[in-house]
Each structure stands twice: as structure tokens, then as C-alpha cells.
Amino acid sequence: MQTIRIRTSSKDGADRARTGPHRDLSALLAGAATAVGGCGAVLALAGSDSPLRGPFTLFFLLAAPAVAIGAAVRGLAPLARVITALAGSIVVNMLVAQGMLATHHWSWRGGITAVTAISALLLLLVRVRRRGDRTTTGRTA
Template structure:
């Protein structure tokens, strides 16, 4: 079961990366709508779930899915409001936001080392 999860994870990562590359490089392929939509729906949600990894898994996935939809809808509304509609800019903005959340998670959680409790009881 562990190998199947790892394979699924890396297939999803590669598909999302391919969606971003296809959209940013403006490559015309029949898989473009599927890969780009996969990137836009999975990446923001996955970055939010990464921030909530100590929570209940179902609650984290629900919040991640909701956050993904909210980020995409707010981005689309802002681009329409400012008359700056561009699918390439939308993908780039989602990538930058997801990267920012990844950096935030790395700073907040550390890079996988042991978590040191700080507070009044740690002295």
C-alpha cells in the first residue's frame, strides 16, 4: 500500500508540473485543459493541507479543497475586475501563492527535524 501512495503522489506532482509548464509555455496539446485544471485545483489545496498536517485528515482535505476553490475564484474575479484576464498570469499567480505557502510551512514546521516545544514549561 505504501508504494502505491508514493507512485500516486509522484504521478500527481508530475501532472501538476506538466500543467504549469504547458500553460506558461503556451504549448497547444489536447491534454492542456486537463493538466492546467489539475494544477489549478490541486496545488493551492495541497499547499493549504501542508499547513494543516497535524489536524484531522478529513478536515484538512475539506479545508484544502475549499481553499483551492476560493483562491481560484478570487483570482479570476480580480483579473476580470481589473480587465487583466490572462490564463498564463493566473497559473503564475497560483504557483507563486503555493510557493509562498510552501515557504511559510517550511519556516513554521522546520525541515522535518524534531519539533522543539517552546513556552513556559520548556525551561
């Protein structure tokens, strides 16, 4: 049996104040982080001489795998999820660099492309897994 609760809002709008601006700020920060990371990847792949190329590319190389790993470990507590995502991001970057050095195919463009591909593949796998977990009626059991 399923219990349905109706949430009543307070007269002063305190419920709206707790959820509204916080959600807006999170979306804004996520969009800004995506823009900075994307600019870093584009600046690096284009070979730009901009002084922002280094920091933005470093941000991209840390953030892209971290977001993908953070999406994969959604069941963890928030702090554990952040720590796991950042550690996993460093591991992905180190494994890409080690693999490229071991095969004598090191290039910074190849490294950025490999990290991008691994992150995109991981996000795609998480998305497919989540879609497969749902049933056609939306009920789990």
C-alpha cells in the same frame, strides 16, 4: 520523563506489510500527481495545442493550492483536511480570477503564474513556521 518503546516485529512480517507497500504507493501517487500538475502548467504556459493541456492544467490549478493548504492545516482529521484543502483551493483560484478581472489585467498566463506563486509562498511559509517551531535540542519543553 520520556518513555521509549521498542517495537518488535512479528515473525511473519505483518508489520512490514502494513507500512511498506502503503508508503511506496503514497509516494508513487504523489510523484505522479506532481508530474501531471507540472506538465499541465508547462503545457499551458508554453501554449501547446495538446489535448491534455486542459485537463492537466485544471488538475494543476486545483492541486497546487490544495497541497499548500493541506500542509498548512496538518492538525485536522484526514477527511476534514481534504475538504478544507479542496475548498481553499477553489477559493484561491476564485480570488485570483476576481482580482485580475477587477483590475482589468486578466490573462490565463497571469492566472496560472499567480496561483503558482501563491501556492509556493504558502508552502514556504509553512516550511519556515515548522522550522521555527523546533528547538535546537529537539525537545519541546
